Amino acid sequence: MFVFQGTDGGGRKATFYVPSKPEGFDQARSLLVEARYDEDRHGVRVCQVVDVDPGLTLPYIPGLGERARIIFFHVPMAWMTVIAFLVSMWYGIAYLRKHDLEDDMKSANAAGLGLLFCLLATITGSIWAKFNWGSFWNWDPRETSIFVLLLIYGAFFALRSAIEVEEKRARLSAVYTILAFVTVPFFIFIMPRILPGLHPGSADDTSGGPVMSSGGLNAVMRVILYSLLAGFIVLFAWLMNVRNRVSRLLVRTGIEA
Structure with missing residues (x-):
C-alpha cells in the first residue's frame, strides 16, 4: 500500500x-x-x-465537481443574452432619433439573437439543474426570471408580426425594446440575488457564486471563461453581420425579413 x-x-x-x-x-x-x-x-x-505531473489542471469547484465544466458555455450564453438585448435597445433608440428602417432591422435582428442566447442559457441551465438539484426545472428565482425574459422578448416578435405598416411597427418596436431592456438588469442581476434560491449567488449564498467569488474559479478557469466570452462576442458580431446582410437581400427582393 x-x-x-x-x-x-x-x-x-x-x-x-x-x-x-x-x-x-x-x-x-x-x-x-x-x-x-x-x-x-x-x-x-x-x-x-x-x-x-500534468501540465494543466482544472480543479473542482466545491459542490459542483466535473459538472462545473458546463459553466464555460452556460455563463457566456447568459452574458451574451444581456449584450444582445442591449444592442437591440441601442438600435431602437437610434431608430427613434433618425427614423431609419435600417436601425429597426438591426434592432430586431439583435433581439432575435438575444432570444436565441437566452434559450440556450435556459437549456444548459436546466441540464445543470438536473444534475445538481435533481430536476430540470425547480422554479428557482433565476429560472423564473429567465423564463419571464423569454416571454417578454417572445412577445416582442409577436407584436412585430401583428403590425403590417413598417413605420408604425418600427416605432412601436423601438419603444418596446427600450422598455423591455429596463427589465433585464432586474431579472438578471437583482431579483435572483435578493431572493433565496438554489442557484449560486442567491440571497442565502454567502459566496456570491463561483463566477463572482474570489475563490470560486482559479486563474486558469477564469482565463478560459473570459476567452470563451470574448469568442462568443465575436460570434455574436458575425451572426449579426450575416443576419443583417440576409435582411437587406430580402428587402431588395421584395420579401419581408
Missing part, C-alpha cells in the same frame, strides 16, 4: 491510499487521481491514476 499526502479539489489536505506506487512518480512531481473517501481508513482511496 502506497500512502501519500496531498490536497483535494477544494484545497483541503487529505491522505491518499494507492495499491502501488504509480510508475514515474516521485516526491518532486504532482499526481492527478480520481479518488473516493474511504470511511474505514478515514482517508481518500484512489480509484485510478489519471496523470503524473
Whole structure:
C-alpha cells in the first residue's frame, strides 16, 4: 500500500491510499487521481491514476465537481443574452432619433439573437439543474426570471408580426425594446440575488457564486471563461453581420425579413 499526502479539489489536505506506487512518480512531481473517501481508513482511496505531473489542471469547484465544466458555455450564453438585448435597445433608440428602417432591422435582428442566447442559457441551465438539484426545472428565482425574459422578448416578435405598416411597427418596436431592456438588469442581476434560491449567488449564498467569488474559479478557469466570452462576442458580431446582410437581400427582393 502506497500512502501519500496531498490536497483535494477544494484545497483541503487529505491522505491518499494507492495499491502501488504509480510508475514515474516521485516526491518532486504532482499526481492527478480520481479518488473516493474511504470511511474505514478515514482517508481518500484512489480509484485510478489519471496523470503524473500534468501540465494543466482544472480543479473542482466545491459542490459542483466535473459538472462545473458546463459553466464555460452556460455563463457566456447568459452574458451574451444581456449584450444582445442591449444592442437591440441601442438600435431602437437610434431608430427613434433618425427614423431609419435600417436601425429597426438591426434592432430586431439583435433581439432575435438575444432570444436565441437566452434559450440556450435556459437549456444548459436546466441540464445543470438536473444534475445538481435533481430536476430540470425547480422554479428557482433565476429560472423564473429567465423564463419571464423569454416571454417578454417572445412577445416582442409577436407584436412585430401583428403590425403590417413598417413605420408604425418600427416605432412601436423601438419603444418596446427600450422598455423591455429596463427589465433585464432586474431579472438578471437583482431579483435572483435578493431572493433565496438554489442557484449560486442567491440571497442565502454567502459566496456570491463561483463566477463572482474570489475563490470560486482559479486563474486558469477564469482565463478560459473570459476567452470563451470574448469568442462568443465575436460570434455574436458575425451572426449579426450575416443576419443583417440576409435582411437587406430580402428587402431588395421584395420579401419581408
